[in-house]
Structures are given as structure tokens and as C-alpha cells.
Amino acid sequence: MKPWWQPHIGDLEEKFVLDVLRSHYINEGHLCTEFEQKLSKILNVPYVVATTSGTASLFLSLAALGVGPGDEVIVPDFTFIATANAARLTGAKVVLVDVDPETLTMDPEAFKAAITKNTKAVMPVHVSGRAAQMKEILSIAKEKNIFVVEDAAEALLSKYQGASLGSLGDLGILSFSANKMITMGQGGAVLTSDRKLYEKVRMLKDHGRPVRGTGGNDIHFITGYNFKLTNLQAAVGLAQLEYLPGRAKRASEIQKFYQEEFKSLEGLKILPFEKEDQPLWTDALSDQRDGICLALEKTGYECRKFWYPLHTQAPYQTNESLLQTATHLGPKAFWLPSHFLLTDSDLEKISESVKTFFKHRDRKGKVE
Ligand SMILES: Cc1ncc(COP(=O)(O)O)c(C=O)c1O
Missing domain, CATH: 3.40.640.10 (Type I PLP-dependent aspartate aminotransferase-like (Major domain))
Structure with a gap:
């Protein structure tokens, strides 16, 4: 994996x-x-x-x-x-x-x-x-x-x-x-x-x-x-600083690949970055988050689910009424595989796995 x-x-x-x-x-x-x-x-x-x-x-x-x-x-x-x-x-x-x-x-x-x-x-x-x-x-x-x-x-x-x-x-x-x-x-x-x-x-x-x-x-x-x-x-x-330019470049390429690849997929939203941002991880939103993560795992790639909103964690438990966006989007948010060692072939496999998931399951609902 x-x-x-x-x-x-x-x-x-x-x-x-x-x-x-x-x-x-x-x-x-x-x-x-x-x-x-x-x-x-x-x-x-x-x-x-x-x-x-x-x-x-x-x-x-x-x-x-x-x-x-x-x-x-x-x-x-x-x-x-x-x-x-x-x-x-x-x-x-x-x-x-x-x-x-x-x-x-x-x-x-x-x-x-x-x-x-x-x-x-x-x-x-x-x-x-x-x-x-x-x-x-x-x-x-x-x-x-x-x-x-x-x-x-x-x-x-x-x-x-x-x-x-x-x-x-x-x-x-x-x-x-x-x-x-x-x-x-x-x-x-x-x-x-x-x-x-x-x-x-x-x-x-x-x-x-x-x-x-x-x-x-x-x-x-x-x-x-x-x-x-x-x-x-x-x-x-x-030593790590010496590798920084190459890593930054690759991280941007990975983010652009996902952006391009999934732009017509209604059930998956890739959050865009502004020009001046240096992407680190690719954030995604989907009603089918857990299914996508499972499908990717079966192909050999791990996703990472987003943090639970802080107000749901024991030290910071609060009434969620003022925290509706985080509450609503928490279960949909995740990071696609993002590390800069992913090869082009890895990215193709990830893309295919996600597209196949949506094709077979006919899960096309737009992310709200
Ligand atoms: C948004 C954010 N804040 C704070 C931290 C804490 O940094 P550290 O793990 O180096 O203490 C992290 C990461 O680990 C983070 O992602």
C-alpha cells in the first residue's frame, strides 16, 4: 500500500x-x-x-x-x-x-x-x-x-x-x-x-x-x-532544504493533475489553489468519500480523511450550531495521495480507480 x-x-x-x-x-x-x-x-x-x-x-x-x-x-x-x-x-x-x-x-x-x-x-x-x-x-x-x-x-x-x-x-x-x-x-x-x-x-x-x-x-x-x-x-x-525546489515543483504537478483529471467528475470536488499558494496536499470533497478511499485502498493507495472538526473532540466539545460548514463538510473531506514521490504511473492508476468507482456505482451526485 x-x-x-x-x-x-x-x-x-x-x-x-x-x-x-x-x-x-x-x-x-x-x-x-x-x-x-x-x-x-x-x-x-x-x-x-x-x-x-x-x-x-x-x-x-x-x-x-x-x-x-x-x-x-x-x-x-x-x-x-x-x-x-x-x-x-x-x-x-x-x-x-x-x-x-x-x-x-x-x-x-x-x-x-x-x-x-x-x-x-x-x-x-x-x-x-x-x-x-x-x-x-x-x-x-x-x-x-x-x-x-x-x-x-x-x-x-x-x-x-x-x-x-x-x-x-x-x-x-x-x-x-x-x-x-x-x-x-x-x-x-x-x-x-x-x-x-x-x-x-x-x-x-x-x-x-x-x-x-x-x-x-x-x-x-x-x-x-x-x-x-x-x-x-x-x-x-x-539537507532537506536542498531538495525543496524539486519537491515543490512535483507537489504542484500532482495537484494540477488531479485538478485536470477530475474536473468533469460531478461527485468529486478538488479544492483549487490560488496562483501564489504552494500546494502541499490535495484536498477533496465527496459525498462518497469513504467509498472512494476504500476503492483506492484496493488499488494500493491510501487516502487520508480530514481531521474531525475540533468541536467534536473531547477537549473542545461545543455546540455545533455556529460551526455548520465544518460539521457539514467534515465527513466529506479528505486528502488524495499527495506525496511528491508518486510517479506519473501512480497518478494514472489513482485516477482510473476513482473514475471506475464513479462509473460502476453510478454515483454522480454533485457535492453540495
Ligand atoms: C495546521 C497544523 N498546525 C499545527 C501543526 C503542529 O505541528 P507539529 O506537528 O510540528 O507540532 C500541524 C502539523 O502537524 C498542522 O498541520
Whole structure:
């Protein structure tokens, strides 16, 4: 069975990691700095802080903004649970809002309607690399004096009006877990253009000290955590960056193939991407989702069903009346096999399997 996503480790990783092992300097060090600098250049973002994960990056971003007990943080109902968990772990209240049916990202009107005097931050999520409606979200946030933390965990290389996703809000984050465009097993980064926030994030991720390594005379200005990346992980990350252009190109080709191939299939809707988006995964909607996934499994290809809407998960259970789009689309949403190692022959087989499914079952109903 070919998985819906597969990380790729090339030869470079082994060489870079071996160099680190032989250097005996496996903790956070010069390779982490190099990784941060490379990302900063690629994304054209002034400040990058490498961390242990996307979740840690989200938490650090909110903590740097002073989000805590008594505050409310607005999160879309459709996202990986990490977005909400990071907000909850600051002590703030998570307020879930509905998504837009065309993009599955935060509905700006729902965001506006959920604002109270306690709202401190909003966390738009760029699902699968597709930009949330940032113009509207940023404008509402500015008017209401609300911080914006962009969850760009899935959106490395995506842009919006010329700027990298993750660089539009006060802070933004990336994830390097195994199903992302580049991976180091686990890892993340905080992006910002604000020097003060950058310094705060740096301190928070390392026990409240701005600089590490002065030994017994370290100065700790604030209480902090330990969310430091290591040279070992950064070595893998630096190797992965070398493959990034090729991967991005292939991911776009795969997305275009599905788009083209299924455009006349009424029972299956492939969500489009905007020109500036860098597709990571191909999102699809169908009333026959489970049947399609089963048919594909029989052909040897795995799909991934979408996250359950957060309001259905135990920690965030809420009344669904305001979350109708996520509730309605949740059981229809899934990702087609999307990893960049899929060959043209794989794609043809996937297409044939899906088309045969609809032909034989005569399932042509339009996705509503
Ligand atoms: C939208 C979204 N937010 C946050 C995360 C959390 O990132 P990590 O797994 O690196 O903690 C992920 C992915 O895992 C994600 O897809």
C-alpha cells in the first residue's frame, strides 16, 4: 500500500548528520543558526527562530504576545488540534469559529462575529498550503486590536500578495513534522518581522536567556521553557532544504493533475489553489468519500480523511450550531495521495480507480 504521504530522506542527510556526530556538538548550535538564516532568506522574513515543533512554535508565539488566562483566542474548527492546544496551554480560552466552504480556512465573518472584549489573538490556518483570507482577517484584527498568529505549518513557500505565508501576522509558524514539505522528524520555526517579539521568542524557548553558552554566568531575564532544536535535527533540515525546489515543483504537478483529471467528475470536488499558494496536499470533497478511499485502498493507495472538526473532540466539545460548514463538510473531506514521490504511473492508476468507482456505482451526485 502506498501511503497518502511519505517523507523522503536523501543521501545528503546522512552525510550532514555524520558530520555533526563526528563533531560531538549535537546540541543547539551553529547548524540551527544556519538553518534559521537559510529560511529567513528563502522566505524573506527578517527573523526566524527554530524550535522543536510547530506546536511549540504556536505556543511560544502566543506566549511572546502575553496571551494567557482571561484572554480568548479564535481558532478555526477545521485544523489539526495543535492550533487549539497551543492556545489552551497558555491558559487562554479557545473560541472555535466556522470555516469558508470554498477554502476550508477560517471564515472572516465568523471571526468577526466571535470577537469579544477578551479576544486577544486570532490564529488563521493555511490548510494544505492554501492561504486563509488574510486581507479580511488582518483588517478585522487591526480594527479590533487583536494579534494575528498565522498557523502556516502546512504552507512552506506559499505566498499572499507577494509575502510568505507566516510573515503577514504579528508572528507565524512552520512545522517540519514528517508529513510536511521538509522534515527533520519533528521541528518547527517561528517567523516574525518584529525584533522585540523575536527576542522574546528566543528567550522563551531557552529558559529566559537571550544567549546560551556562557556557562555559569548565564543571565535569565524571564521564566522560559526548553524548545530548542538541535544540530542533529538542523543537519537533516539543511539537507532537506536542498531538495525543496524539486519537491515543490512535483507537489504542484500532482495537484494540477488531479485538478485536470477530475474536473468533469460531478461527485468529486478538488479544492483549487490560488496562483501564489504552494500546494502541499490535495484536498477533496465527496459525498462518497469513504467509498472512494476504500476503492483506492484496493488499488494500493491510501487516502487520508480530514481531521474531525475540533468541536467534536473531547477537549473542545461545543455546540455545533455556529460551526455548520465544518460539521457539514467534515465527513466529506479528505486528502488524495499527495506525496511528491508518486510517479506519473501512480497518478494514472489513482485516477482510473476513482473514475471506475464513479462509473460502476453510478454515483454522480454533485457535492453540495
Ligand atoms: C495546521 C497544523 N498546525 C499545527 C501543526 C503542529 O505541528 P507539529 O506537528 O510540528 O507540532 C500541524 C502539523 O502537524 C498542522 O498541520
